[in-house]
Amino acid sequence: MNTEILGIIVMFVLTVLLAIPLGKYIAKVYGGEKTLLDPIFNPLERIFYKVSGINPQTEMNWKQQMVAMISINMIWFLLGMLILMTQGSLPLNPDNNPSMSADLAFNTVISFVVNCNLQHYSGETGLSYLGQYWLMFLQFVSAGIGMAAAVLVFRAFRDRTANTLGNFYNYFVKSCTRILLPLSLVVAIILAFEGTPMTFEGKDTLTTLQGDTVAVSRGPAAAFVAIKHIGTNGGGFFGANSVHPFENPSYLSNMVEMVAQMIIPIAMIFALGIFIKRRKLSWMIFGVMTAGFLLLVIPNIIMETKGNPAITAMGVDHTLGAMEGKEIRFGAAASGFWSIVTTVISTGSINAMHDSTMPLSGMNELLAMMINAFYGGCGVGILNFFIFIILAVFISGLMVGRTPEFLGKKVEAREMKIAMIIALLHPFLILVGTALAAAVPQYTSATLNNPGFHGFTEMLYEYTSSAANNGSGFEGLGDNTIWWNISTGFVLILSRFLPIIGPVAIAGLLAEKKYIPEGDGTLKTDTATFGLMVFAVIAIVAALSFFPALALGPIAEYFSLY
């Protein structure tokens, strides 16, 4: 078998094999059971709580949890604005990079607070090392928030009937210290030894072998790149993200970063099953997600390896595939694979330029973010999937003429309304955003890097990436303008917090209800049949909402090229 395909298969299988034990560990951490790392983190967390005056044992109901979440996020936002708008005169700025403008800081801080990492700046020129490290802080805590929110939903189905769902700070701190930190440390060290810089010195200047003078940006990148993937954040230290030979120096580092970004989303699925003692449910979810993932990723690998037909027609040797925007050390196959992993999961880091991928590869990247629930981001992926489960439960209930139930709880009108609003919010933000951008060409058309259908796709991609809290881009878009900074900023906030509050609210409401033991007439949700039902719901929602927009962009481009 060819070594490029073998590399991909091993990356995927290795991730799943590592995710199963990690899932067990995660379930233990949130369940408060004993783990190996207790001797380090028990005393450490005691200090954290003592200093901040928090009692991690206080039980909270779902509303209190959400208030706590919003409060701490607001603090991060305000502090972030302050730091990014003054970084030019703060320490740790060896390259003398300037402070950010208000609109760019607004977009950047929100984007990192919400775990999106849409970047309208380039790391080399847009941030000081202090600014970078503030964003690295946000990469840890925003991933922690997503995971904590997922645990709140887990909790709702563990206890038979409960008014409270545990303590928000407890889950949040544990996510950061016991899960994100140890994994990031391992990844950071591997990257540092593979050649990712970890220095606080600024730019280097050198004369090349041929005699040109160039500068080389460096920085403390290894620590940053590790959490960027572990926390499914995706924001790059350098402008070119993980395409940059410092940020992703070798095929080995590429494999490590790939495993790093997929591992927590997959492990969370297994953690759910162990935590609520329904392991079969995990396999149903994993099965649906994997089927969706493979349906998107296999075509991309094929299309990218086949290459651009317009260049093939010129008569050159095109065996390497579509190499525009790609690096030789990864090759077209691994780049096609990454393009879907990073979009189904809300990472948004890239190892090749998505703007230059084939039209239908671009469509699959968009679809991955439009669905946003095949694995999905750290914690939030499973929340998005939960909404689809609720919808599927309701539709199946109608089909067999019974009151819909999920894990022994009746799903009623109130929960359904919330689920519908959240399910429709995502297409609403993407399509309205893109429509507005298309309606004001005086602000947007000059920012496009490509004409015609592809230019439209650049705009669609920007809003899809924002609404999915993904952060990758069709990077040709000149997005550091007031229009893009402000409009995507608002899409980012709405599409982060509502899809967290919605599922947690549903879970909180369900948790308060009486537990109905399973009987013969109960709809079994851990079966392949129900999995198929969920898949159908996802396909219908995505296809009906997004097909017209996709037809105007990538599909039209496909027919113009083939």
Add this chain to the structure above:
Amino acid sequence: MKKHILPAIKLTLILILFFTVIYPLTVWGLAQFSANAGKGKIVAYNGKKYYANIGQAFTADKYFWSRPSAVNYNAAGSGGSNKGPSNEEYLSQVQARIDTFLVHNPGIKKSEIPVDLITASGSGLDPNFSVQAAKVQVKRIAAARSLEEQKINQLIEDNTEGPLWGIFGPQKINVLKLNIALDKMSSK
């Protein structure tokens, strides 16, 4: 909300200390044991130091040309062309690169030019090219340096890096290392 603000501020401060000071300093400390102490891998030649992972522009006929770059191999920044596959202007630029290559490499057929030599990399700093990208330039370099083609072919073979552990990923050649080896051979 009020009763959450103060604890949240204090928790934020101690987490900042932990995640932006203690964590990176731990990584930094361990990185001191890596090649060149975490400042990027280095290739030294003729008393000068170059970054092994950062590609350089090579445009002279006597060197192996590197891939086209959207940032002209100036690593002060990074990035790709971000041109879409159907962009007419981009496609005519690719055609122009093919024509330029054919002018500088007489005796080479169009079907021998590998696609990586006419497309820009994603970072604009790609340190590598494919084996075919080296082979297709042998004739020109042999003429420019009055070397035997067979010797240059040997050099390419010596500098070809196989897949990771022999089984994962593509083959590649580091352009800078290959050109340094070429200079060394010529100066003998």
